[in-house]
Amino acid sequence: MKSIRAFYPLMVISGLVQLLIPSTIHIIMDQFHLTEGEVSTLPLVYFIGMMVSAVFVTHLINRFLVKLLLLTSALLICISLISASLSYEFYMFTFFCFFTGLGNGILIILPGVYVTNVLSKESARIQSTLFGFISFGYILGPLIPGIIIKLDISWRWAIASPALLMVPLIIPLIFTKFNRIEKVDKLSVSTVKEIIKFNPRFFTGLFIALILGAGATQGFLIWIITFLEKERGLLQGSAHLILSAIGICLVFGRLACGNLTKRFSTFNILIIISIVSTFLIFFAPFPQHVIFNIVLFMLASIFFAGIFPLLLSAASTYPKSESSSTYSLFFIALALGSLFVPFLIGHIFEIAGYVAGMSSITVLFLGVLACLFFIKNDLPNKRKSSLMNHSC
Secondary structure, three states: HHHHHHHHHHHHHHHHHHHHHHHHHHHHHHHHHOOHHHHHHHHHHHHHHHHHHHHHHHHHHHOOHHHHHHHHHHHHHHHHHHHHHOOOOHHHHHHHHHHHHHHHHHHHHHHHHHHHHHHHHHHHHHHHHHHHHHHHHHHHHHHHHHHHHHHHHHOOHHHHHHHHHHHHHHHHHOOOOOOOOOOOOOOOHHHHHHHOOOOOOHHHHHHHHHHHHHHHHHHHHHHHHHHHHHHHHOOOHHHHHHHHHHHHHHHHHHHHHHOOOOOHHHHHHHHHHHHHHHHHHHHHOOOOOHHHHHHHHHHHHHHHHHHHHHHHHHHOOOOOOHHHHHHHHHHHHHHEEEEHHHHHHHHHHHHHOOOHHHHHHHHHHHHHHHHHHHHHHHOHHHHOOHHHOOOO
């Protein structure tokens, strides 16, 4: 159990890196003279990197030690971020962004796989804590670019800063001993068939819900600063404080979900937070006064915070030998939504405007609701199921 503590600082950094594109996409767009549609290729490429890491992580686990994989991923993130910060062409910046996503994907997935496999009995509590530390990274992530903008320092330091912060935070990892992950089936076509066969309807609904839920969350986070600055005229740097406040809302929302699962079924919680998120996200961009926009966006983030962590926790519903592959497969769904949705929203911003772009996220939450009702009768053992009792 003590070894898990070495993951926590890394989770903060991974959350910080995860919000690096949302915190800087408007700056990058101006620096490289790009349209919203063109700059939207950046999250697309980043999440392709994360998806590739999810595909191959189970293969790597069978060949290398957990510590070596984590250290290598941390090093890859450092090198790619520093290289990106020195790039003067957008295509080179995007190229290094792919490797940042690749490294950060392993950094996020591997602790979850480790907990699911080695400490399955404590999985609910520890998974909740891991996502909590990622959310703390969400709080810190926007602050650094915001401070750099306010101090009129080169934007390139905002890209390089997580790499510099990574160095002291990997020290606990170096001195920590980890158990070897055992009984891990490599993610392959035959493994995927077995996972689907376990409960085809449940898997299909859950997989699509994860694509939509994660896509909605990432689409919101990536474009919120651009909306506030371009549509509502918020000063540069100030919108970063709003994104940081939204990070606090995400932490609060996930902690609230964790406590609510002790008293209510996860299905009911997901239904309620999806419905409320749908209404809030739809109406939030319409008020002309920025204060009303911010309040509604923050309220919405509290509610949608728990959607994809609650869905992702279903991996431990599957047999232990398949749980790691299932976790990776669900993470691929997460990456799929995260790479396509921000890309599409960027084009909606460019074609139909910022208000329409932000409100379009509503459609995704409606899709999550449809998926939940689709799998309602296939939830394993109802309230006693792993999905029913996992925190977010």
